[in-house]
Amino acid sequence: MTDKTPYRLSRDAFGRLVYTGPDGETQVGIVPARAFPITAPDHGLALIDPNGHELAWIDRLDDVPRDMRELVEAELASREFMPEISRIQDVSNYATPSTWYVETDRGKTAFILKGEEYIRRLTPPALLITDSHGIHFLIRDRYALDHHSRRILDRFL
Numbered sequence: 355m356t357d358k359t360p361y362r363l364s365r366d367a368f369g370r371l372v373y374t375g376p377d378g379e380t381q382v383g384i385v386p387a388r389a390f391p392i393t394a395p396d397h398g399l400a401l402i403d404p405n406g407h408e409l410a411w412i413d414r415l416d417d418v419p420r421d422m423r424e425l426v427e428a429e430l431a432s433r434e435f436m437p438e439i440s441r442i443q444d445v446s447n448y449a450t451p452s453t454w455y456v457e458t459d460r461g462k463t464a465f466i467l468k469g470e471e472y473i474r475r476l477t478p479p480a481l482l483i484t485d486s487h488g489i490h491f492l493i494r495d496r497y498a499l500d501h502h503s504r505r506i507l508d509r510f511l
Contacts, residue, residue, distance in 0.1 A: 361410055363401075363422045371429050373401060373409050381409060386426045391434065392492065393477055399426065437463070438492045439483070442503040448510075451486070458491065465489065470510050481507075 360376040363384070371384040381403045389398030399412040412418055418426065437458035446453040450469045456462070465485035467473070474482045481493040493499065496507060 358417065359410075359419060359422065361401075363425045365425065371425060373403070375409070384409065385433070386412075386429050388430070388434075391436075392480060392482075392494075401426075436490045436492050438494060439499075439503075441500060442506045445506055450510075454483075454485075456491070465491070467510070473510055 362374040364372045364374070366372050366382060370382050371386075373381040373384045375381070383404040385402045385404075387400050387402050388395055389400065396415045397413065399415060400408045401410040401412070403409055412426070415423055415426065437460045439456050439458050441457040443455040443457060443462075445455070445467075451466050453464055453466055455464045465487075467483065468486050472484045474484070476482055479495045479497050481496055483491040483493065485491065493507075496504065499507065
């Protein structure tokens with residue numbers, strides 16, 4: 355334990371995150387959760403036990419010792435999968451459900467949009483689109499998309 359953080363993080367033999375508190379008691383299966391995953395991803399993280407109780411709060415991820423920060427970042431990366439849409443190439447039709455053909459920061463893909471209600475407005479101008487499998491696609495700035503993409507998107511908003 356360090357003077358800055360009264361707890362330690364490690365991994366067990368099964369790869370699960372282990373929290374060791376100031377009293378030496380351990381909790382296995384800890385999950386880090388971001389308070390604001392899109393607008394402030396490195397500010398405000400909670401370490402949650404398997405029962406949903408908060409064990410520790412991290413104001414800034416940069417303030418955590420490097421070895422523990424790497425564990426938290428690796429855990430977050432394994433849990434969070436949110437491709438960012440950079441271009442909407444086409445849609446199968448303008449009624450839902452429809453298949454969207456998009457380019458993301460992780461490559462080209464297609465997904466099914468079940469209904470307009472699965473496009474959620476975030477802090478302007480961001481949007482979060484949830485596909486039929488529950489995967490979230492982020493449009494960080496809908497006004498920064500090309501004209502073709504904006505025209506398609508406007509039909510669903």
